[in-house]
Amino acid sequence: MKKLSKEEIIESVRKLKGETLLWLIVLYEGLLFVPALMKGIKGDGENVSYFGYHYFEFFLILALGTIVFYWAAAYLLKGNQKIVLYAAILLTWGVFMEFLLLFPNDKELNSGFILRKILLLLAAYGSAGAAGFLFFKIRKFREDGFSFLMGCLSVFLYILLIFFGVGPGGQANPEAKTNLPFPIIGSIPVTEILKVIFLMVLVCLLCKQRRSKEEKRGRLLLSAVYTAINMLGMLAINEMGSLLIVLLVYIAFIVVYMQEIKYSVIVIMTGALTIVLGVLIGNLMIGNINRKISAGDLMTSFYDKEVSSASGYHGSRGTIEDFRPSLTEFLQDRKEEGKKRTVTQKELEKITESAQGTALDKSQKQAVAAMFEDSKEIGYAEMEEYVKERKNQSMKIVMGYLFVDQEDKEDFLDRYYFAKVYNYYAYSSDANFLEKFYVPKFGKVKTRFYCWTHPEWDNGDSGYQNYRARVGVRDGGLFGKDSAEVSTVPNADSDMIFVAISEMFGNICPVLLLLLFFLLFWEGKKIALSTKHEYNSGMVFGISFMIWIQAIFMTASNYGMFPIFGMPIPFISNGGASKCVTMAMIGIMVVMSAVEMEEIPVEEDHSKDRMLIFSRYYIIAPLRKLAEGMKETYKKKMRDRKRRRR
Structure with a gap:
């Protein structure tokens, strides 16, 4: 200076x-x-x-x-x-x-x-x-x-x-x-x-x-x-x-x-x-949790457990209504696939009790009974209508119906991503050390990628920032x-x-x-x-x-x-x-x-032009090797032709 x-x-x-x-x-x-x-x-x-x-x-x-x-x-x-x-x-x-x-x-x-x-x-x-x-x-x-x-x-x-x-x-x-x-x-x-x-x-x-x-x-x-x-x-x-x-x-x-x-x-x-x-590794852990987690833990994570470290509906600020469209879509797909899984009134009562871990109260018993007014057995189609019409206790009963079946539970969790489920499992369940350390971190990244690839997803919470960003950019136009x-x-x-x-x-x-x-x-x-x-x-x-x-x-x-x-x-x-x-x-x-x-002279004094060095290693050298390879290939072909002529 x-x-x-x-x-x-x-x-x-x-x-x-x-x-x-x-x-x-x-x-x-x-x-x-x-x-x-x-x-x-x-x-x-x-x-x-x-x-x-x-x-x-x-x-x-x-x-x-x-x-x-x-x-x-x-x-x-x-x-x-x-x-x-x-x-x-x-x-x-x-x-x-x-x-x-x-x-x-x-x-x-x-x-x-x-x-x-x-x-x-x-x-x-x-x-x-x-x-x-x-x-x-x-x-x-x-x-x-x-x-x-x-x-x-x-x-x-x-x-x-x-x-x-x-x-x-x-x-x-x-x-x-x-x-x-x-x-x-x-x-x-x-x-x-x-x-x-x-x-x-x-x-x-x-x-x-x-x-x-x-x-x-x-x-x-x-x-x-x-x-x-x-x-x-x-x-x-x-x-x-x-x-x-x-x-x-x-x-x-x-x-x-x-x-x-x-x-x-x-x-x-x-x-x-x-x-x-x-x-x-993250997806394998998520898949493993989807297999291991019980219907009771799933119901607890959605309804009864506040997981502040989770984001999205699947997080602390979400409501159960954010979950309804996913549930309706899944039931509709099951119906269109022609899959049948019917239950009677007594079976559904036992399923709901098992999922929530407590006996049904009076309103829940009435809600289950109302589902069987027109039929002795119901399946995916009736469950879908029940959720669409927003009838009393519809979400909890239908979620219990899905989650007690291992195939339905895994298919549903594999299709939709709910960070709250995995954060609940990592912080409140019998997760091993690696799952406790890695799952919440992987979940944070996956939530952001999921909301990015599914712009309509959870606009009330973890997807809200993506949604508002798109709206803001659109409303701004060229000059604001x-x-x-x-x-x-x-x-x-x-x-x-x-x-x-x-x-x-x-x-x-x-x-x-x-x-x-x-x-x-x-x-x-x-x-x-x-x-x-x-x-x-x-x-x-x-x-x-x-x-x-x-x-x-x-x-x-x-x-x-x-x-x-x-x-x-x-x-x-x-x-x-x-x-x-x-x-x-x-x-x-x-x-x-x-x-x-x-x-100021220092021990690392270097007089060569760095651009020339960069070009030599990453442009000239590869091109030279390519040219030499082509030349050798050409010579080999010429030698083979001469041998054939002889």
Whole structure:
């Protein structure tokens, strides 16, 4: 870092006047004041309040932060300024959406909200400066000893999360232990920090030059073990989205930096096999539970047991009415298949008593008797009509009728997925350790995939977010709704913020923001390919790839092209810790792009163009082998022809 004299500082500030792109970005940040005024309205009639003008207070901090950050990158570090500008626009949109979606409709709370958000914004800029300064000054970050300490720290954090972790917002949540609670300051999300630590350790292990084959293989093995530890940790705290990000980042590093086709293929195949094996094990466990679970346990899980860790009807907020369409459809299919299973009144009474585990009360006996007014025996057809007409006790009686038959029970549970059944079994039944550990986690993923592939499923609860996301994207159109109302989609400020942006400002806005994420990744890729130092290259590539791939997956899930992941979108989603971590990574990228970093001699000095190396291993070498194979085949055919002629 060049130490500027007073005259040089004054001169550099004067030069800022000629930075047209910088001032266009600052102007853009200011122009968001217009939509803030238009959308910054809460309530109606006499209770209407206008808060859009408060955006001006945030704009002052955003503009000042952009200018200072740009000046440091351009004149102090001689680094990449485009990274700063792309990050500034994305951060501005994150602050802007937080302001619109979360601004309290209470004048007494306004000042506290504004002060808190401004302090978090200052902390984000401070994180960028602090992280950049530390990576510039401290060389121990790239040493193996430091990476070992960071690896131990990540394992320690996973242990803390497993035993003491809480969900987002600091609330107890067995489904996701992403935060660590602290007195006074509240809970802090640790998963974003864990991903950064994983990246730092991975870069130290894989981005080292002048390696012997033995050392290279040893580092590859260590990186595989450390990646597996992180994946198991993410699985233990139920962070499936972050688990996928960790796996993809590792595969990307192996492909780009190990530059060995054999290793790359092995890693990719292992990753794919891990996913397939995880799905296979989960489905086998689910199938085993479908066979083992009794009718009594099923009735208990649906009617009498509150399983807070389950989602959907099959979860704590659902009602039995969410179950009726599935039951009706199954009975209708059984009838159309021509299957017959009739029961008498006494048999049905015994079945219902057995299923619910208690004797029938007066109303239940009357309900059963009413079913046999026109016939001595009834089957699937009568049961279907009984459920359709919503007669008294219809659901409980028909469910008992189905669940006492092993074939009907298994067929029904195999066809429809009810997470509550399996969470109940895992937490409240005689499940083994593996089932208690894995079934709820697999159930969380399967529920999201099931709701994604069945959009109509359980719109009252676990499918509601998918349903509202589709409605929001549709209603937003190209340029957004005309009304001043903010989005009402669940988690509009975090997981589903792109849906909220689409609904309020049109589908064109998320597309443009995604383009900015791509441009940020592109700048990172250019720096990674051109830098002389393998460590710098790895850090820049890893950061830009992690931000880009997370934005891609979350955009896809917001638009219904992929199941909901439940991760924050970098820069955009609500959360001070997430913004601080993301801005810290941007600070590191800017420092790694600085000219002075290239001029400091380090042991990993590497003068070859990385793009040429990449092309040689993954394009030229395979083509050469293909050409040689074709040449040998041609020669063999020619020799065979000559022999035949003789």
